[in-house]
Amino acid sequence: MALKVGFVGTGGIASRHLQNTAKRDDAEMVGYADVVLERAQAAADEYGGNAYDNFVDLYDNEEPDAIVICTPPFAHGDIESEAAQRGIHFFVEKPVAISMEMANGVQEAVEAAGIATQVGYMFRFSEALIKVRELLSDRPIAMVQAHYYMPGLPSPAWWPYMAKGGGQLVEQATHMLDLGRFLAGDVATVAGQTARVRNWTDVPDGYQPEGLLEYSEDFEIPDVTGLVMQYECGALGTLSCSLVPQATWDVGFKVVADGLLVTIEGPDASWVGDEEGEMKAGENWAEYVLYELYDQVIAGSTQTSVPYIEGVKSLAISLAGYESVNQGGAPVNTADLLS
Ligand SMILES: NC(=O)c1ccc[n+]([C@@H]2O[C@H](COP(=O)([O-])OP(=O)(O)OC[C@H]3O[C@@H](n4cnc5c(N)ncnc54)[C@H](O)[C@@H]3O)[C@@H](O)[C@H]2O)c1
Known part of the structure; x- marks a missing residue:
């Protein structure tokens, strides 16, 4: 069965991850959340799945296996912690947060959940x-x-x-x-x-x-x-x-x-x-940072090269x-x- 993938934040850099995910037969793009609903809708129109103006509705309705988070530095924290509490694996673009309070809080949730995470340090x-x-x-x-x-x-x-x-x-x-x-x-x-x-x-x-x-x-x-x-x-x-x-x-x-x-x-x-x-x-090196998360989750592993804690330490x-x-x-x- 295909990995169900959702996206939170569908602005500039998300387009790279949307295109790369669309190349994979083993991933199904189920939904998109952006505070500017038209951006989420544009992604849904292009790649299939449903559009939402908040991440909670995306999690509730689509129950994704993994999400790709491409929000600006200030818009992190609850998106990741809520995903972790629901056992949703996530990829998050760098920087992981705007403050250590935010990043340390998410790290605690990630550790408690035992999910796979990857930060976009390609x-x-x-x-x-x-x-x-x-x-x-x-x-x-x-x-x-x-x-x-x-x-x-x-x-x-x-x-x-x-x-x-x-x-x-x-x-x-x-x-x-x-x-x-x-x-x-x-x-x-x-x-x-x-x-x-x-x-x-x-x-x-x-x-x-x-x-x-x-x-x-x-x-x-x-x-x-x-x-x-x-x-x-x-x-x-x-x-x-x-x-x-x-x-x-x-x-x-x-x-x-x-x-x-x-x-x-x-x-x-x-x-x-x-x-x-x-x-x-080498070829396609910038894609592997995302693909590794998908590969590991599909293989039933939570081991990745750049887990969330790496983003916390670099921040x-x-x-x-x-x-x-x-x-x-x-x-x-x-x-x-x-x-
Ligand atoms: N790895 C890289 O090389 C690379 C390149 C570009 C950007 N980035 C990173 O990606 C992140 C996003 O950058 P961008 O250029 O795509 O920004 P952007 O402003 O183009 O896109 C961000 C999107 O997130 C949405 N958003 C904001 N708050 C939200 C929330 N609470 N819930 C859902 N959606 C929300 C915005 O409406 C917007 O559509 C930044 O942290 C940036 O550093 C990484």
């Missing part, structure tokens, strides 16, 4: 990055230097608000913080500094409100951020991120280890030293970074944020 499924992790596994790591440069502000209306999107550290650079954990293990302390260097409310000449934005009526998040991290393995890490408009996306790492210098560009990697090589991410680094900023740049222990 970089962990790149074949190149899996190889880099293997190369680093038996070498002392010295530095993990990450950057996340976006050429503008993403268009969802919630993005420029701290209380809704969480700022760039929580909302986007979390990909790099999670990948740093994947490659070098957990982060013990985080010290941060942020700034706002650009006037976002000044309408630029020829402004077109599409794609990434150069203008926002309100803009209350930092547009540049720097972190210094102490990894538990002893390595030091840095993260630089910016959303100031410039020519291109530039997302990646340098990792310095004993005998090896690794360069990561997006999902691809190259390395020089006592070993040399380069690798691409703690972002929030420790902002907490450090509030404390004038003093290092903050991530362990203090985890329940």
Whole structure:
């Protein structure tokens, strides 16, 4: 019998997961919930199943085996906890929450329910990055230097608000913080500094409100951020991120280890030293983050590569970074944020 899948939040990124789910013969797309009912209805019209304006009706009426949650950072918590209490397995897009209170609460519900969960950190499924992790596994790591440069502000209306999107550290650079954990293990302390260097409310000449934005009526998040991290393995890490408009996306790492210098560009990697090589991410790597959850649930297993707790730990680094900023740049222990 096909796995019954429901979707909560059917905006931008959901379209990727809808398309990927539709490719699977062993998944039946039974329903969609979005606070903007027309978006849920559009998905139902395209893929079959029923539309709802709230997740409880979706759970009550469709009794899905699994759900795919693609809501903004502020709209998490009850969606996941209620799913867990009903034994519904879930995939959730990163970041898993906007606060540790929200994330720790869901983690408790997930543990009590024993369900399968997966967080949308798809970089962990790149074949190149899996190889880099293997190369680093038996070498002392010295530095993990990450950057996340976006050429503008993403268009969802919630993005420029701290209380809704969480700022760039929580909302986007979390990909790099999670990948740093994947490659070098957990982060013990985080010290941060942020700034706002650009006037976002000044309408630029020829402004077109599409794609990434150069203008926002309100803009209350930092547009540049720097972190210094102490990894538990002893390595030091840095993260630089910016959303100031410039020519291109530039997302990646340098990792310095004993005998090896690794360069990561997006999902691809190259390395020089006592070993040399380069690798691409491989085919369909971004789909596997979702497919693995489906495969495991169908196989009767709750084991996944990026369970909910991984999202909680990666969120703690972002929030420790902002907490450090509030404390004038003093290092903050991530362990203090985890329940
Ligand atoms: N993994 C990736 O590379 C990647 C890429 C893009 C976005 N994302 C993540 O996906 C999430 C959503 O981003 P997006 O760009 O799709 O945003 P979006 O604003 O385009 O879509 C979010 C949808 O959720 C709906 N929604 C809000 N509150 C809801 C609630 N309580 N119940 C049901 N629906 C609700 C909104 O109406 C909207 O349709 C963000 O956390 C973002 O970081 C991940």
